[in-house]
Amino acid sequence: MTSSFSNLMLAEPLARAVAEMGYTAMTPIQAQAIPVVLTGQDVMGAAQTGTGKTAAFSLPLLQRLLRHESSSASPARHPVRALVLLPTRELADQVARQIALYARHTKLRSTVVFGGIDMKPQTLELKKGVEVLVATPGRLLDHIEAKNAVLNQVEYVVLDEADRMLDIGFLPDLQRILSYLPKERTTLLFSATFSPEIRRLASSYLHQPVTIEVARPNATAATVEQRFYSANDDDKRRAIHQVLRTRGLKQAFIFVNSKLGCARLARSLEREGLRTAALHGDRSQDERLKALQAFKSGDVDLLVCTDVAARGLDIKDVPAVFNFDVPFNAEDYVHRIGRTGRAGASGLAVTLVSGSDARLVADIEKLIGKKTDLEAIEYDEDRPRGRINDGRRAWRQDDETGHPCDTGSPATRERREPSRGMSAAPAAQDPFFAKPYEPDSAAATAPSAWESVARPPVRGSLSANIKPKRHLAALFKAAPPESPAP
Numbered sequence: 001m002t003s004s005f006s007n008l009m010l011a012e013p014l015a016r017a018v019a020e021m022g023y024t025a026m027t028p029i030q031a032q033a034i035p036v037v038l039t040g041q042d043v044m045g046a047a048q049t050g051t052g053k054t055a056a057f058s059l060p061l062l063q064r065l066l067r068h069e070s071s072s073a074s075p076a077r078h079p080v081r082a083l084v085l086l087p088t089r090e091l092a093d094q095v096a097r098q099i100a101l102y103a104r105h106t107k108l109r110s111t112v113v114f115g116g117i118d119m120k121p122q123t124l125e126l127k128k129g130v131e132v133l134v135a136t137p138g139r140l141l142d143h144i145e146a147k148n149a150v151l152n153q154v155e156y157v158v159l160d161e162a163d164r165m166l167d168i169g170f171l172p173d174l175q176r177i178l179s180y181l182p183k184e185r186t187t188l189l190f191s192a193t194f195s196p197e198i199r200r201l202a203s204s205y206l207h208q209p210v211t212i213e214v215a216r217p218n219a220t221a222a223t224v225e226q227r228f229y230s231a232n233d234d235d236k237r238r239a240i241h242q243v244l245r246t247r248g249l250k251q252a253f254i255f256v257n258s259k260l261g262c263a264r265l266a267r268s269l270e271r272e273g274l275r276t277a278a279l280h281g282d283r284s285q286d287e288r289l290k291a292l293q294a295f296k297s298g299d300v301d302l303l304v305c306t307d308v309a310a311r312g313l314d315i316k317d318v319p320a321v322f323n324f325d326v327p328f329n330a331e332d333y334v335h336r337i338g339r340t341g342r343a344g345a346s347g348l349a350v351t352l353v354s355g356s357d358a359r360l361v362a363d364i365e366k367l368i369g370k371k372t373d374l375e376a377i378e379y380d381e382d383r384p385r386g387r388i389n390d391g392r393r394a395w396r397q398d399d400e401t402g403h404p405c406d407t408g409s410p411a412t413r414e415r416r417e418p419s420r421g422m423s424a425a426p427a428a429q430d431p432f433f434a435k436p437y438e439p440d441s442a443a444a445t446a447p448s449a450w451e452s453v454a455r456p457p458v459r460g461s462l463s464a465n466i467k468p469k470r471h472l473a474a475l476f477k478a479a480p481p482e483s484p485a486p
Contacts, residue, residue: 003031011066013105014059021101027052028214034060042209043188044202051214054098057084057158057188062103064156065131071107078109078129079153085137085177087164088308089114089285090292095160096134108132113149115139116285123148137165137173144180151180162191163198163331171201178205192338193331220334220368224341224349228361228372231352236324237268239377243322243350244274246380251295252320254304255336257328265324266304275299280306307332316342323351330363 005015005023026034029047036043037060047053061082070077084099086092096112103110110132111125119142126133126148133140133149143149157178159165165174187206191198194213202209220226231239240254254269256262259280266278277291277300294300296315307327321340327333333351340347353361353374365372 008034008059010059011063011106013066014062014102016105017102018059023055027056029053029212030056032212032214033057036210036212037061037186037188038063040064040186042186042206043190043212044194044206044209045188045190045212046192046194047190047212047214053160053190054095055102057160057190058095058099058102061132061156061158062099062106062108065108066106069107075127075129078131080130080133080149080151081153082132082156082158083151083154083177083181084132084134084158084160085140085165085174086134087136087161087168087170089116089136090288090308091161092134092136093289099132099134103132110134113139113143114285115142116288119143119146119148137170137177140177141173144177151177152182154181154185156186156188157181159187159189159201162189162201163193163195164335166197166201167329167331174201192335220337220349221341221347223345224337224347226337226349226351226372228351228353228374229377230354230374231377232354236352236354237265237272238379239352240269240322240324241272242377242379243320247320247348249320249348251298251301251318252303252322253318253336253339254302254322254324255327256304256306257325259306261325262304262306266302269302269304274302276302276304278304279308281308307336315339317345318342318347320348320350323349326351326353326357326360326364328360330360330367333364334368 003026005018005026008015010018029045029051033043033045033053033056037057043057045053045056047056065081068081072078084095086095092112092114096110099110109128109130111122111130112134113119113122113126114136115138119139122139122143123146126143135143140149144151159174165171187209189198189202189206189209229239229243243249244252254265256265259282262278262280263282266276269276277294279288279291283291291300291303292315295303304324318340321337323333323336327336337347337349340349351361361372
């Protein structure tokens with residue numbers, strides 16, 4: 001099977017776009033999926049994130065759509081012929097941008113619709129006519145009900161990150177959307193795992209699919225160095241500072257389990273001198289896109305996220321991922337650490353483990369098929385100081401106060417330094433920090449998309465699955481009760 005894009009015999013406009021984007025050798029999922037999709041067969045594909053799935057389904061679909069390319073300006077000559085469904089706004093926007101780049105030398109039209117923003121601009125684009133529609137399920141249903149989108153001529157449908165769509169409850173929406181499509185069509189399903197739920201979905205909507213797997217299910221990338229450190233909740237921010245300093249890291253994702261915890265942690269790290277942004281479900285779509293753009297451009301060093309950002313986001317050269325909270329679902333661990341070590345690059349995944357995380361770490365071990373070593377962090381200092389230093393902004397320690405001093409913009413200094421003649425209020429007086437951080441335990445009991453399929457509990461304690469160093473063994477005895485919130 002060919003491994004070079006030059007041997008694919010793509011149409012000239014697509015081949016030119018691919019060459020301009022610097023594509024030469026195909027990734028494994030591309031090498032296996034593209035020839036199959038070109039034949040019009042259904043595909044059930046499993047691959048690790050960051051392996052080039054977007055090109056694997058987009059290029060062959062565009063190639064087939066070019067057979068009936070229209071240069072007419074009439075919207076009627078540009079019906080929706082390919083539908084790509086994705087679980088999150090960020091991922092939908094990212095995939096739509098890639099498809100637009102692939103098709104830029106063709107007359108094919110594409111657009112994206114997702115929630116969180118006004119429907120009117122999306123409606124105007126749909127009314128112009130588009131061959132390729134990228135969408136999140138909820139917003140697509142809004143447009144269908146408003147008669148802005150007609151799907152009776154769809155020839156190809158792609159369910160990307162299908163496992164995530166089921167995890168967050170999109171199964172009823174998917175069923176409704178698929179009911180609007182012609183029965184004679186090509187269906188492509190891509191998922192990080194082939195869980196029982198995914199296999200049931202595939203059996204319902206795919207016809208004799210070709211199964212493509214390029215990695216062991218739930219395998220973590222070999223290019224990612226995985227480290228597990230013991231840290232109680234009060235020491236986790238200090239641990240992040242230490243790892244950033246000792247590893248010389250310039251950027252990182254930091255994952256937490258709750259939206260409130262995400263907001264609190266981002267504000268704490270910002271107060272401690274690190275350029276930080278938060279990405280979670282309670283932020284507006286405009287705020288989320290701005291946070292992502294700031295991280296991509298290097299204006300933000302740390303992106304604190306809930307699992308809304310754990311899948312599909314393709315930001316190149318992010319050197320590290322921190323699990324501030326051990327994820328409630330072991331599958332989310334695989335997707336979180338998949339944000340680093342992408343496309344063959346090396347990456348670091350740091351998981352901070354407290355005494356109450358024994359069962360969650362055991363679940364991760366079972367899923368990835370390997371034991372983990374719990375390590376202690378050796379701290380250089382009694383408290384975190386400084387910031388990520390990548391040459392864009394300097395950091396130093398104030399000789400009198402011992403606090404990190406911002407040498408950035410005047411606006412930033414004004415935000416962090418009190419005016420002369422006024423004393424700075426201690427952090428404890430900020431009501432935002434008055435209550436200690438607590439993860440949202442409700443997420444731990446969220447039902448799966450297929451309630452009839454329940455994952456059996458994992459028995460045993462962390463000490464039975466992890467061999468901690470001797471001086472850490474006491475950490476995993478019965479955890480003391482949490483003190484009540486003040």
